[in-house]
Amino acid sequence: MAGAADTRAGEDALELTILMPCLNEALTLPVCIAKARAFLASAGVRGEVLIADNGSSDGSQQIARDCGARVVDVPRRGYGAALIAGIDAARGRYVVMGDSDDSYDFTALGPFLRELRQGAQLVMGNRFAGGIQPGAMPPLHRYLGNPVLSFIGRLFFRTPIRDFHCGLRAFDRDSMRALSLRCEGMEFASEMVVKASLNGLRIVEVPTTLSPDGRDRPPHLRSWRDGWRHLRFLLLFSPRWLFLYPGVALLLLGLLGQALLLPGPLSVGAVQFDVHTMLYAAAATIVGLQVAMFAVFAKVYAVEHGILPSSRMVENVRRWFPIEIGLVVGLGFIAAGIGLSLYSVAAWEGASFGHLDPSRVMRIVIPSMTVTTIGVQLAFAAMFLGVLGLKVHARR
Structure with missing residues (x-):
């Protein structure tokens, strides 16, 4: 990583890299590159067009070079893997990323660059605000998938973004690299925003x-599989919503049930x-x-391993x-539980160890x-948290 930074520093500084992931996009790649280069020229921006090729077998790499783009080969498959490698290889201070299927207009990047110049670190496109042409987005994605996942993202992470999965977005390269993005699949889009x-x-x-793509084949996106991967990522990155809120609700419900009965x-x-x-109710409490x-x-x-702040x-x-x-707290609960158990044994003894109601x-x-049981849970939880903290103590 340091080597890449040194190489970048030694070259003429570029303001903008227009990055496109690519996997067998020979049909649409030329028009996408032409639009991107046209924007750089018309806006007077020092920049480059960078293609992160994910192992194309249709000659996309040479087509990209012939059209004036730079190509970085990414052998590790995946939408996120291609973009992570592309971000690392980018020479611009800012990066605009967008699909190379001609569904996004690379001649209309002015608002993205303007927001970056004014201090934004991530600029997201909003297709629902800008317009979705007929046939550009399947109804399942437009009316269910994107709205639901975007709502969950806003709820879980308190972000104002209303189109979580727009593929056209721009960002400050150094700020994005500092996030240590890791997801190699389609959930990379969610990881960046989260x-x-x-x-x-x-x-x-x-x-x-958003326009209908220019491909002559089905898209790489798989609705249910990739939708689940996005939802799974949002849940895993929010222990509060995945564990804490359901757990507290179940705990309170169990305690209330026992108190009433x-x-x-x-x-x-x-x-x-x-x-x-x-x-x-007792089971719900535990x-x-x-x-x-x-x-x-x-x-x-997650905090100890740098996954979450x-x-x-x-x-x-x-x-x-x-x-x-x-x-101490756990042993106190255990002692209280044993005391109640002894009380029940005393009641049994009072009935001469015979039948009880x-x-x-x-x-x-x-x-x-x-x-x-709560006492045992708390005692072992304290020990387990101590194990999780060993890495911090070792680092210190």
């Missing part, structure tokens, strides 16, 4: 148009809830706590939940089991 949002980059959105059976109309329901702890584990792990939650866990406190005794046994 990491830019989490790291506080200045992101703006400009209208852009602790005094005795509860009737709602003709339906009566008793210890059987209380047992399920599972909810475990899922919520997964949120802490995932967040701490640090947050207040991680800092609070480090400060207020060291191994010793976790063990299950409805009464289980109201002691179930909470004792719940409290004991």
Whole structure:
């Protein structure tokens, strides 16, 4: 990486690289390159057109060179792999990336460059604001896939972007490289926006148009497969929504159920809830706590390995939940659970170890089991967090 930076510094500085990933785009590549070069010339921008070829077998590489573009060969397959290599090889301060299928207009990059010059670090195109020509986007993508995934992205990561998956976008090259983008597939598009949002980059959105692509073959995108990969990425990058909120909801529901049933059976109309329901509420409490702890584990792990930036939650866990406190709290819960168990044994002894009313005794046994299990979870969670923190202590 340092070598690439040195090479770039030694060349005449370019302001803009127009980057296109390519896999067998011989039919549309010439017109895309011509439009990109026309923009550079008309706007008076010192720049280049760079093709990140992902192993084309139709002669796209030579076509690109003949049309005046520079080509970087990327043997590792994948949309993200091609773009990551292209960003590393780019010589411009700014990079505009767009598909090489002639669906985006490379002569209309003025708004993107203007926002970059005014300090934006990521400029996203918005096809819904700029216009989608008939036949340019399948109805499944236009009315379900893109709106749903974009809404989830805005909700999870508090970003204003309304078109999460627009393929035409521009960015400050150094700012983007600092994010250490890693996804090699189609989910790269989501990773760029998510990491830019989490790291506080200045992101703006400009209208852009989408035209039907000029290919004579089906697109590389697979709707359900790639849609799931985007959704999976959004979930995995948000432990709060994947683990914390569902876990806390389940935990509170379980605690509420046990509290309502602790005094005795509860009737709602003709339906009566008793210890059987209380047992399920106890299970919800235990599972909810475990899922919520997964949120802490995932967040701490992601921060320690540089996947996600640090947050207040991680800092609070480090400060207020060291191994010793976790063990003390966990052992306290275990002791309370054992105490309740002994109380139930004493009640059994009072009946000469004979028959007991299950409805009464289980109201002691179930909470004792719940409290004991919570204690064990907390104690081992503290130990596991200590293991996750070993890397930090070793680095220090």
